[in-house]
Amino acid sequence: DGGITQSPKYLFRKEGQNVTLSCEQNLNHDAMYWYRQDPGQGLRLIYYSQIVNDFQKGDIAEGYSVSREKKESFPLTVTSAQKNPTAFYLCASSIGLGGRRTEAFFGQGTRLTVV
Amino acid sequence: AQTVTQSQPEMSVQEAETVTLSCTYDTSESDYYLFWYKQPPSRQMILVIRQEAYKQQNATENRFSVNFQKAAKSFSLKISDSQLGDAAMYFCAYRRGSGGYQKVTFGTGTKLQVIP
Numbered sequence: 186d187g188g189i190t191q192s193p194k195y196l197f198r199k200e201g202q203n204v205t206l207s208c209e210q211n212l213n214h215d216a217m218y219w220y221r222q223d224p225g226q227g228l229r230l231i232y233y234s235q236i237v238n239d240f241q242k243g244d245i246a247e248g249y250s251v252s253r254e255k256k257e258s259f260p261l262t263v264t265s266a267q268k269n270p271t272a273f274y275l276c277a278s279s280i281g282l283g284g285r286r287t288e289a290f291f292g293q294g295t296r297l298t299v300v
Numbered sequence: 301a302q303t304v305t306q307s308q309p310e311m312s313v314q315e316a317e318t319v320t321l322s323c324t325y326d327t328s329e330s331d332y333y334l335f336w337y338k339q340p341p342s343r344q345m346i347l348v349i350r351q352e353a354y355k356q357q358n359a360t361e362n363r364f365s366v367n368f369q370k371a372a373k374s375f376s377l378k379i380s381d382s383q384l385g386d387a388a389m390y391f392c393a394y395r396r397g398s399g400g401y402q403k404v405t406f407g408t409g410t411k412l413q414v415i416p
Contacts, residue, residue, distance in 0.1 A: 216402065218403070218404065220406070225309070225408065226408060227306075227391060227406050227407055227408035227409045228391065228406040229406075230403055230404075230405070233403050235402065241403070243403065273343065275345065277345070277404070279395075279404070287333050287350075287395055287397070287402070288333075288335055288347045288350055289335075289345075289347075289393075289395075289404050290347075291344065291345035293343070293344055294343050294344075
C-alpha cells in the first residue's frame with residue numbers, strides 16, 4: 186500500500202537536544218511538507234520541498250532544519266534553538282508541479298514532548 | 301501572501317441534521333485549489349472534498365458539498381444528514397494552481413460536535 190510513514194509516533198526530548206523526525210513516502214510525490222499543530226492554531230507550515238535537493242522555509246522555520254536528499258524522504262530536525270518544540274508534527278506530500286490532483290496526503294503524525 | 305480564515309472555532313449539529321462550516325480566503329491568484337480536510341480524534345488528516353477555482357460547479361462528495369463563491373472568496377462546507385462519525389476538526393486549505401512554490405495553507409480549524 187502506498188502512503189506516508191512518520192516515525193516515531195511519540196518522541197521525548199531533553200532540553201538542549203536536537204531530535205530528528207522521520208518522514209518517508211512511497212507515493213512517488215515530488216512535493217513534501219512539514220506542519221506543526223498546536224491547539225487553537227491549526228496547521229502551520231515549517232518547511233516544504235517541491236523537488237529533491239530543494240526546500241523552502243515556511244511560516245515558522247526558526248529552530249528547525251530539513252534535508253531532501255531523496256525523493257522519498259524529508260526528515261525534520263528540531264534543534265535546541267527551537268524554544269517551544271512541544272507539539273504535534275505532521276508530514277505531508279503531494280504530486281507537485283503539473284499534477285491536477287493536488288491534494289496533500291498526510292502521515293499519522295509525531296507527538297514531540299520536551300521533558 | 302495567501303491566508304485562510306475559519307471564523308467558527310466550534311460548532312454543533314444534531315444527528316441527521318445539516319450543518320455548514322465557513323471558510324474565507326485571500327489571494328491575488330486566479331488559478332488555485334481549495335480543500336476541506338477532516339481530522340478525527342485519531343489525528344489522521346483525511347481529505348473530504350476538493351474544488352478547482354476554474355470550475356464554476358460546486359464539488360460534491362456524497363453527503364458533503366461546498367458552496368464556492370469565487371468573487372467573494374468564500375468556500376463553505378455543507379454536511380447533510382450528519383452522523384456521529386462526522387465529529388472531528390475540519391480544516392479549510394488553499395493551494396495555488398501554477399507557477400512558483402505551491403505550498404498548502406490551512407485555516408485554524410472548526411471543531412464539529414454531533415449530538416445524538
